[in-house]
Amino acid sequence: MAKRFNIRMAGVGGQGVVTGSHILSTAVINAGGESTIVPFYGSEKRMAPVESYVRVSDEPIYEIGEITFPHIIIIFHPQVITHGKSYTMPFYFGLKEDGVCLINNDGPMKLHKDQARELEERRARMFYLPATKLSLEVAGMDLATNMALMGAIGCITGLTTIDALAQAVKDRFLGKGFVVSGGTAALDSVVERKFKKKQELIDKNVAVIKAGWDFAEKNGWDEVSKAAKKAEVAAAAKA
Amino acid sequence: MSESLEAEVKTNPQGDPITSMEPEQKTNPQGDPITSVAAPKTDVKQDPHAEAKKQRIVTPEYMFFEAPRTKEFITGSESAKEAVRRSNVDLSIAYPITPQSETMQLIGVLYGEGYVKEYYRGEEEYGVMSAIAGASRAGVRCFTATAGPGTLRGLEPIASWPGHRLPALAMFTCRVVNAPLAIQPDNIEVSYLLNCGMVVFHAENQQDLFDFIMKGFIISEKNDVTLPVGVACDGFFVTHARGYVRMQEKGIKLPPREAWRGAVPVLDAENPPARLSRDAPVQKSNFMAYNIHAVWQQEVWAAVERSRKYINQYMGGLLTAENVEGADAILVASGSAVAQSREAIRLCAEKGLQVGLIKIRSLRPFPTAELRQLCAKAKLIVIPEFNYVAWLAKDVAAAIYGYSKAKIVAGPHVYGGMSMPVEMIVDEVTGGLTGKKSGNVPMSAIMGCDVDQAAVAHFMQNI
Numbered sequence: 217m218a219k220r221f222n223i224r225m226a227g228v229g230g231q232g233v234v235t236g237s238h239i240l241s242t243a244v245i246n247a248g249g250e251s252t253i254v255p256f257y258g259s260e261k262r263m264a265p266v267e268s269y270v271r272v273s274d275e276p277i278y279e280i281g282e283i284t285f286p287h288i289i290i291i292f293h294p295q296v297i298t299h300g301k302s303y304t305m306p307f308y309f310g311l312k313e314d315g316v317c318l319i320n321n322d323g324p325m326k327l328h329k330d331q332a333r334e335l336e337e338r339r340a341r342m343f344y345l346p347a348t349k350l351s352l353e354v355a356g357m358d359l360a361t362n363m364a365l366m367g368a369i370g371c372i373t374g375l376t377t378i379d380a381l382a383q384a385v386k387d388r389f390l391g392k393g394f395v396v397s398g399g400t401a402a403l404d405s406v407v408e409r410k411f412k413k414k415q416e417l418i419d420k421n422v423a424v425i426k427a428g429w430d431f432a433e434k435n436g437w438d439e440v441s442k443a444a445k446k447a448e449v450a451a452a453a454k455a
Numbered sequence: 456m457s458e459s460l461e462a463e464v465k466t467n468p469q470g471d472p473i474t475s476m477e478p479e480q481k482t483n484p485q486g487d488p489i490t491s492v493a494a495p496k497t498d499v500k501q502d503p504h505a506e507a508k509k510q511r512i513v514t515p516e517y518m519f520f521e522a523p524r525t526k527e528f529i530t531g532s533e534s535a536k537e538a539v540r541r542s543n544v545d546l547s548i549a550y551p552i553t554p555q556s557e558t559m560q561l562i563g564v565l566y567g568e569g570y571v572k573e574y575y576r577g578e579e580e581y582g583v584m585s586a587i588a589g590a591s592r593a594g595v596r597c598f599t600a601t602a603g604p605g606t607l608r609g610l611e612p613i614a615s616w617p618g619h620r621l622p623a624l625a626m627f628t629c630r631v632v633n634a635p636l637a638i639q640p641d642n643i644e645v646s647y648l649l650n651c652g653m654v655v656f657h658a659e660n661q662q663d664l665f666d667f668i669m670k671g672f673i674i675s676e677k678n679d680v681t682l683p684v685g686v687a688c689d690g691f692f693v694t695h696a697r698g699y700v701r702m703q704e705k706g707i708k709l710p711p712r713e714a715w716r717g718a719v720p721v722l723d724a725e726n727p728p729a730r731l732s733r734d735a736p737v738q739k740s741n742f743m744a745y746n747i748h749a750v751w752q753q754e755v756w757a758a759v760e761r762s763r764k765y766i767n768q769y770m771g772g773l774l775t776a777e778n779v780e781g782a783d784a785i786l787v788a789s790g791s792a793v794a795q796s797r798e799a800i801r802l803c804a805e806k807g808l809q810v811g812l813i814k815i816r817s818l819r820p821f822p823t824a825e826l827r828q829l830c831a832k833a834k835l836i837v838i839p840e841f842n843y844v845a846w847l848a849k850d851v852a853a854a855i856y857g858y859s860k861a862k863i864v865a866g867p868h869v870y871g872g873m874s875m876p877v878e879m880i881v882d883e884v885t886g887g888l889t890g891k892k893s894g895n896v897p898m899s900a901i902m903g904c905d906v907d908q909a910a911v912a913h914f915m916q917n918i
Contacts, residue, residue, distance in 0.1 A: 280693075
């Protein structure tokens with residue numbers, strides 16, 4: 217594992233951008249890693265731009281604030297790109313070379329030719345995941361879009377495991393002391409009403425995480441993380 | 456609910472025993488069992504101050520160096536609250552302003568619990584800072600906090616505190632002050648505080664905030680100091696974010712302020728307000744008036760100087776230095792810029808560059824002698840700041856002038872609420888070493904050897 221991943225997530229209000237980042241971050245911490253999150257949004261409302269930043273490391277993390285130069289970008293809604301619903305324009309601003317771009321869309325998007333060229337120049341690896349579709353298919357609602365994306369990014373990067381993500385979901389909905397904003401609390405109660413029991417809620421979320429993970433695996437998106445892991449194992453064997 | 460209460464016979468408001476049984480298990484509409492219960496109504500009045508009354512007084516030495524600590528993951532506002540809880544504070548007054556509001560709200564909770572004896576919301580910051588002056592003069596330990604525009608509104612009374620020799624602790628959760636208005640972090644207000652004659656510390660994180668506040672009270676009240684202490688932190692980055700803070704148990708507190716130890720007598724029926732306001736000569740424009748005022752200012756700044764030994768004693772120095780010896784470059788920073796510098800140093804190490812770090816904790820008094828020694832052999836000094844005006848770079852440059860041949864980069868800077876991308880700092884280090892032109896810092900903000908003297912002159916004119 218590289219020493220540091222800086223992840224910028226952009227989406228719109230109500231999609232669980234902050235919740236998604238919280239679950240990824242918790243999964244990393246549960247596995248003994250270090251992680252911090254910084255949420256960023258204006259007035260909290262549906263469909264308004266939201267960004268959240270997750271830092272992941274195997275060493276203590278000192279620095280604070282937004283991430284300007286991410287290794288990984290996750291776009292929760294195609295409107296972030298098509299409508300510019302984002303605090304960061306263009307959506308890939310500051311993406312480091314050989315970075316990862318995971319976008320929630322049913323198939324590749326037609327990007328402006330300048331944007332496509334700039335992404336190519338920095339050798340960005342583009343992944344299009346039908347996250348909302350997966351959420352609807354598996355959970356019967358679109359509110360688990362964030363879970364599909366977290367599953368896929370876990371598979372692409374090898375940062376975490378399905379089990380660790382599942383445990384983080386449990387911590388999030390059953391744990392004590394997690395402070396959510398008013399809007400998120402309201403959405404939580406909507407989600408809870410949809411699923412009769414919290415256990416069912418957790419199971420469905422975990423199923424969507426797994427669907428996202430499997431989709432990525434099936435399409436061979438984990439090649440890079442697998443290669444990195446192999447190299448790590450080889451290096452360890454040599455040493 | 457305690458066991459004994461449950462065993463009691465329940466009665467309705469008329470005094471009849473209640474015999475009907477409650478349903479076995481209540482559930483909410485989703486079918487989950489409801490486990491929370493209303494607080495039992497009881498006639499036994501619990502003293503809300505009970506815990507506070509049990510606090511034991513310990514010496515500052517025990518509190519700071521010996522008392523066992525446990526680690527908690529809390530916000531900066533909460534760490535300020537916990538510091539005040541253990542600091543035996545008599546009075547706290549403030550007027551709310553983002554991002555200070557949470558802190559003072561939490562101090563209100565402490566007042567409710569009896570840890571702070573008096574507490575009220577002032578009308579605005581001028582009134583607040585004036586009231587703090589009166590309270591401190593009356594001999595009690597005072598805590599206040601403000602931010603950005605509040606700091607500037609309260610600045611006239613704040614600037615008069617040192618001259619009146621008023622021990623107090625003011626926390627500044629720095630934010631934007633200039634128009635266009637913003638509530639985001641930017642520590643330009645510190646530059647206004649530096650020349651008031653007060654002691655000023657700058658906290659990097661939640662732990663610093665906790666420690667600096669408690670130690671600030673003790674340093675502030677030393678007889679040969681008798682000055683207010685300002686503890687600045689960068690708003691939101693520290694106040695609203697969580698970090699690990701190692702804290703002593705809640706059951707101990709610092710000794711109370713002993714006002715008779717101060718350098719000037721407290722105000723009471725026999726001691727009118729400080730002599731300098733009462734004595735006629737000061738009110739007149741004559742040689743005596745000038746002389747009294749001049750002597751008084753000298754004494755204030757001499758007291759700032761005398762605080763050094765206590766900062767060394769309690770805080771372990773005005774600065775900390777890491778890996779400075781033989782480094783390719785040194786980062787000098789205070790507050791949140793230190794946190795960013797730590798990550799920049801890691802990135803530089805990946806490029807094979809060894810970069811040292813000097814973290815300035817005390818801005819007043821300023822660690823001049825320490826910097827001269829540490830920077831004597833430095834080749835490149837980079838000073839990242841969360842403000843436009845480079846107040847730290849100016850102080851560092853002035854301190855080491857003639858003592859170091861280092862090239863000094865006054866930057867990078869962010870302001871108006873931006874986070875500082877650590878990559879900007881790395882750029883200045885690599886650019887400074889290779890002589891490449893910086894994309895972030897104008898040539899005019901680079902001082903020291905091998906620099907265009909015209910550019911330096913331009914910089915000096917513009918800072």
